[in-house]
Structure formats: structure tokens, C-alpha cells
Amino acid sequence: MELLCTDRLRLRAWTTAPADLARLADVYSRDEVTRWLGGPPTVSPAELVERWRLVHELNPVHGCWAVDRLDGGPPAGTMLLKPLPNGVGEVEVGWHLHPDSWGNGYATEAARAVVERAFDEGLLEVYAVVRPGNEPSLAVCRRLGMQPLGRTSHWYGTELESFRLEAPAV
Incomplete structure (x- = not known):
């Protein structure tokens, strides 16, 4: 199921197809x-695919999606939009890209x-x-125009740099 397209990317649900499972195993087995x-x-x-399907099922705005390059090749990685743990309605945007897809602007674009x-x-x-x-993910936050909020351990129990982006006024 396709979520959306950009000039270079297509976001879609991860599946249990062998190619998707192999790419997920590759991405999430890499120390880097x-x-x-x-x-x-x-x-x-x-099990990741099933968890992510449930995230989307609970709220269709949320999900964890495969980032496909329109010019072909395996998925660049995962893009997520999901509730933060221990939060009260806060939603996190995040990206987990394979190293072979780093440095191309895919995280920012997606x-x-x-x-x-x-x-x-x-x-x-x-x-x-x-x-x-x-530093690469901190740079993505800056390119998105996110406001730095400082360090917190509120959501994941470890100290993390936090950022917020507000919807534009209509």
C-alpha cells in the first residue's frame, strides 16, 4: 500500500515479502x-512488519514505512511517524536508512x-x-526547520536531543 510519493521516493508499507524481510534484516543488523x-x-x-502494521491500524496518520527509490533498487530504509513512549499525544518523526542510502537527502525528503x-x-x-x-540526523532536524528543545530522557529512558516542529499557521 503506497502512502505518498516525492520527486525521488515512494513510501509504502513494509511487507513480509522475502525481499522486504531481507532488507529489514540487513538495515537493522548493521552497527552503524x-x-x-x-x-x-x-x-x-x-514481527517488525506486524508491529508497524498495527501502528498504522490504530491511527492511519501513523506508521513505519519502507522508503523506495523511484529509480529502483532496494528500499533506502524506514520512515516512521508514531506516538512517543511515555508521552501524552506527542508524535515522533524518524528515519532509519541503510548506509548505502546515506548522503542523498532521502531522510530529509521523506x-x-x-x-x-x-x-x-x-x-x-x-x-x-x-x-x-x-550529526547526520541532527542535520536532518535542522533542514526540516525543527526547533531544538535540548536533551531529555523523558521518552526512551536515555538522554536524547529533542526537537519540535509546529504545523504552519493557516
């Missing part, structure tokens, strides 16, 4: 990715599209949380 996530997932790729869609659907603000030292 998981060190910024607090470690690799504790569930299988198929995040901008997901955030714009969320604002169109009535969401008033989105947050991002980034591990200190993750």
Missing part, C-alpha cells in the same frame, strides 16, 4: 545504524513529506529525538 537506536531490534523482521501529510491531517506538531553525536 543500530548504535543510534540503542541496539538492534529484539524481534524478527516479520521526513518532510510525512510531516506535511501529518499536518494536512490535523496534527499540530511533531517531535524528533536523536542520540547525541548523530
Whole structure:
């Protein structure tokens, strides 16, 4: 199921197709990715797909989607828009890209599209949380125009840089 398209990318639901599961396993087995996530997932790729399907089912604005390049190749990674843990309605935008897709602007492009869609659907603000030292993700937050809020351990129990972006006034 396609969520949206940008000039270079298509966001869609991850599936249990062998190619999707293999790409998920590849992305989330890489230290250069998981060190910024607090470690690799504790569930299988198929279980991730099911969890992410439920996130979207609970609220169709939320989800964790595959980021496909329109020019072909495997998915660049995952784009997410989901409730923050321990929050009271706060929603997080995030990106987990495969290293072979870094440095192409895909995270910024996909995040901008997901955030714009969320604002169109009535969401008033989105947050991002980034591990200190993750300069590429901090740069994505800046390119999105997110306001830095400082460090917090409120949501994930570890100190993270937090950012907020408010919906434009209408």
C-alpha cells in the first residue's frame, strides 16, 4: 500500500515479502545504524512488519514505512511517524536508512513529506529525538526547520536531543 510519493521516493508499507524481510534484516543488523537506536531490534523482521502494521491500524496518520527509490533498487530504509513512549499525544518523526542510502537527502525528503501529510491531517506538531553525536540526523532536524528543545530522557529512558516542529499557521 503506497502512502505518498516525492520527486525521488515512494513510501509504502513494509511487507513480509522475502525481499522486504531481507532488507529489514540487513538495515537493522548493521552497527552503524543500530548504535543510534540503542541496539538492534529484539524481534524478527516479520514481527517488525506486524508491529508497524498495527501502528498504522490504530491511527492511519501513523506508521513505519519502507522508503523506495523511484529509480529502483532496494528500499533506502524506514520512515516512521508514531506516538512517543511515555508521552501524552506527542508524535515522533524518524528515519532509519541503510548506509548505502546515506548522503542523498532521502531522510530529509521523506521526513518532510510525512510531516506535511501529518499536518494536512490535523496534527499540530511533531517531535524528533536523536542520540547525541548523530550529526547526520541532527542535520536532518535542522533542514526540516525543527526547533531544538535540548536533551531529555523523558521518552526512551536515555538522554536524547529533542526537537519540535509546529504545523504552519493557516
